[in-house]
Amino acid sequence: MVRAPCCEKVGLKKGPWTTEEDHILTSYIQTHGYGNWRALPKRAGLLRCGKSCRLRWTNYLRPDIKRGNFTKEEEDLIINLHEKLGNKWSAIASNLPSRTDNEIKNVWHTHLKKRANHYIEEPKRKPRRPKSKTSIRVEPKPVTIATSDPSTATQTSSIPSSTPTSPGWSHCDISSSFTNETRNMGASYAFTNNESMDSSSAQDLVEFDESLLNEALSMENWDDVPMDAKATAQEQSVLNHFGGELLCSDSFCEDENIDFWLRTFMESVELHDLPEL
DNA sequence: AAGGTCCTCAACCGCGTCTCT
DNA sequence: AAGAGACGCGGTTGAGGACCT
Missing domain, CATH: 1.10.10.60 (Homeodomain-like)
Incomplete structure (x- = not known):
């Protein structure tokens, strides 16, 4: 059977939408709703196919759409969900x-x-725009933090222990795993979802070197440490304890992130109720 | 400063699925 | 049950702009 074209192609406009078209479509939908996409453009007086109208509405004009950059929490959630x-x-x-x-x-x-993909390939060039995303790839030297308490166990269960592209490697996006914001956000999905504690997810229990955490925590007066020293200490600490290989995003070494990471580690102590040093 | 390269993202395309007749 | 229409989804494209050399 030959599929009928989604719309009458002849005479219909393609390409970017004009503000006038946007206005027409928005006004029509606000007034009449969007029941029949195929008939909508004709009724609204648009020279577009229904499919194009639907796409424009759902992807751009819908009033509840949040525009702008994704937050780190959103990105982390996407990565977790995509996995x-x-x-x-x-x-x-x-x-x-x-x-x-x-x-x-x-x-x-x-x-x-x-x-x-853990930045398996080195970036060929400098980043075009500063990014606040941080991700490291670590070879497990594991201290598995397991707990029978779902409320704490699920906080870490979304962290993959490996990926198809690099079996045996841990992707430890620490910031996404421990920040309060992410916990709250993730609650809608993995963190409070029983599903996250099934057998497969049980393997995802976070694995990281506890001594790294200890080392980070042993640094006193961190706020007084010069940024360069922070970066060096942080990076060296990670290198030392995760098997010597560190792959990082464009901005891993940006100062604010270095600082952020340490705080993230510190937060994790509270979350996991680890023993005081 | 200019040309080339790369990145971003809105939009398109084609297929699968659902619904109605 | 089967055909047809409509919708939704995921892959892909390409224009415009940012960045590099």
């Missing part, structure tokens, strides 16, 4: 209110895929 769901962009989008599947797909291909 679980694969390229099910609409399913992932359903966990990120106000974000569209198209937008998520784009951000995945442009930023997050690299992070998720």
Whole structure:
């Protein structure tokens, strides 16, 4: 059977939408709703196919869409969800209110895929824009923190212990794993979801070198330490304890992130109720 | 300063699925 | 049950702009 074209192609406009078209579409939908996409453009007086109208509305004009850069928490959540769901962009989008599947797909291909692949390949050039995303790849030298308390266990369960592209490697996106914001955000999905504690997810219990944490915590008056020294200490600490290989994103060595990481480690102590040093 | 390269993201395309008849 | 129409989804494209040399 030959599929009928989605719309009458002849005479219909393609390409970028004009503000006038946006206005027409928005006004029409606000007044009449969007029941029948195929009929909508004709009724609204648009020379577009229904598919194009639907896409424009769902991906751009919808009032509940949140525009602008993704937050770190959103990106971390996408990575976690992608690991679980694969390229099910609409399913992932359903966990990120106000974000569209198209937008998520784009951000995945442009930023997050690299992070998720742990930066196996070195960046060929300097980053174009400063990014606040940080991800490291670590070889496990594990101290598994397991707990029978779901409330704490699930806080770490979204951290993968390995990925298809690099079996045996731990992707430890620490910032996404321990910050309060992420815990709250992730609550809608993995962190409070029983599913996150099934047998497969049980393998995802965070694995990291406790001594790294201890070393970080042993630094006194961290705020007084010069930025350069922080960076060196932090990086060296990670290198020492995670088997000597560190792959980082464009901005890993940015000062504010270095600082952030230490605080993240410190937060993790509270979360896991680790013994005082 | 200019040309080339790369990145971003809105939009398109085609296929799968759902719904209606 | 089967065909047709409509919708939704994921992959891909390409224009515009940022960045590099």
